[in-house]
Amino acid sequence: MKIDFGKNEFSEHIRLTLLAVLVGLTAGLASVIFKKMILLFQNQFWRAESFISSVSSQPWxxxxxxxxxxxxxxxxxxxxxxxxxxxxxxxxxxxxLIFRGGRIRAKT
Incomplete structure (x- = not known):
């Protein structure tokens, strides 16, 4: 059984794969930056390395x-x-999706 990939279909497949890899890498990097920012703000505002120790040292x-x-x-x-x-x-x-045709109001 031979699978014939047309030139357009194959290039579209490669484009989508590269786009998926780019989106995955960007999301991974964003999550690492997000976690680092949480730790930075936690350290700045609570003056503690861990959230549990900072909460337990504060007044109730x-x-x-x-x-x-x-x-x-x-x-x-x-x-x-x-x-x-x-x-x-x-x-x-x-x-x-069901009632508004997939439209969500854009808010600027």
């Missing part, structure tokens, strides 16, 4: 107050700025 009320303040800041941003961002992700994407 800060352990509750800081995430609550974060929620109070992010809540109005999501409600007024990007309503598509609320929820768990997959159900909202499926709703968009």
């Amino acid at each position: 009320y800060l352990t509750i107050l800081i995430p609550a303040l974060g929620g109070l800041i992010i809540g109005p941003i999501i409600y007024y700025g990007a309503r598509e961002a609320k929820g768990h992700g997959v159900p909202e994407i499926m709703e968009s």
